Amino acid sequence: MNIVIKNKEQIEGIRKSSKLAGEVLVYIEDFVKEGVSTYYLDQLIHNYIIGHKAIPATMNYNGFPKSCCISLNDVICHGIPAEDVILKNGDILNIDITTILNGYFGDTSKMFIVGQTTETALKLVNATKHCLNLGIQQVRPGNYLGNIGYAISRYAIAQGFTVVYEYCGHGVGIEFHEEPQVDHAARKNSGLKMKPGMIFTIEPMINEGKPRVRVDESDGWTARTVDNKLSAQFEHTILVTETGYEVLTDVVSEYEIS
Numbered sequence: 001m002n003i004v005i006k007n008k009e010q011i012e013g014i015r016k017s018s019k020l021a022g023e024v025l026v027y028i029e030d031f032v033k034e035g036v037s038t039y040y041l042d043q044l045i046h047n048y049i050i051g052h053k054a055i056p057a058t059m060n061y062n063g064f065p066k067s068c069c070i071s072l073n074d075v076i077c078h079g080i081p082a083e084d085v086i087l088k089n090g091d092i093l094n095i096d097i098t099t100i101l102n103g104y105f106g107d108t109s110k111m112f113i114v115g116q117t118t119e120t121a122l123k124l125v126n127a128t129k130h131c132l133n134l135g136i137q138q139v140r141p142g143n144y145l146g147n148i149g150y151a152i153s154r155y156a157i158a159q160g161f162t163v164v165y166e167y168c169g170h171g172v173g174i175e176f177h178e179e180p181q182v183d184h185a186a187r188k189n190s191g192l193k194m195k196p197g198m199i200f201t202i203e204p205m206i207n208e209g210k211p212r213v214r215v216d217e218s219d220g221w222t223a224r225t226v227d228n229k230l231s232a233q234f235e236h237t238i239l240v241t242e243t244g245y246e247v248l249t250d251v252v253s254e255y256e257i258s
């Protein structure tokens with residue numbers, strides 16, 4: 001296993017890229033409304049990232065054709081922005097941004113709600129956000145990586161939801177996807193121990209129904225729930241500090257550095 005412990009210079013670079021990725025999500029909020037296409041949102045995001053001297057990491061990544069992922073309703077992740085995907089009242093969607101700034105990667109995503117949605121959808125979105133928070137609270141040197149997934153899955157299941165286990169969080173910073181893999185469902189005190197200087201994402205995907213994923217054959221990317229029930233996701237890039245964590249993609253100061 002090759003887990004890069006980032007040095008000061010790398011951490012500073014990844015911090016800047018992560019901040020930009022977080023700022024993209026703040027920027028796009030005002031444009032997420034009924035009637036707009038996900039293609040239009042992608043164009044705005046593309047221009048914003050390029051305008052800040054960065055590169056959208058998803059563009060051409062293993063053939064992915066757009067500058068972000070936008071995943072609506074039953075799409076778990078890797079939704080491709082398209083002109084014929086028009087936001088409508090009640091939709092829930094995840095926008096996932098990965099930036100490359102001066103060669104460093106930052107990766108973050110959050111849910112948006114179009115107009116008024118159902119009680120169930122709201123409960124799912126709020127529970128998924130809480131799952132990410134619970135995962136983050138487990139980040140500190142010496143704690144087991146598995147305790148992140150343990151905390152997430154325990155809560156998700158207690159809420160009556162399921163945890164997607166076919167996609168995971170990941171080391172990030174020097175490359176898009178590095179080791180270690182961060183499972184969102186795991187046993188207590190399993191896996192490796194976290195060390196200062198590790199940087200990885202936590203990005204739980206939580207489903208209303210069955211946990212399994214089916215990728216659309218038409219594009220080879222769009223990952224949907226097998227029962228077409230709803231799925232939600234939130235993601236942050238997190239640095240393990242000497243005493244706890246720093247949420248590098250948190251630009252709204254929701255998390256204090258611990």
Ligand code: MF3
Nearest residue numbers: 058061064069078096098107
């Ligand atoms: N940003 C996603 C993640 O959180 C990965 C998207 S890869 C793509 O890991 F190719 F689908 F864009």
Ligand code: CO
Nearest residue numbers: 107201203235
């Ligand atoms: Co990620």
Ligand code: CO
Nearest residue numbers: 096107108235
């Ligand atoms: Co992402």
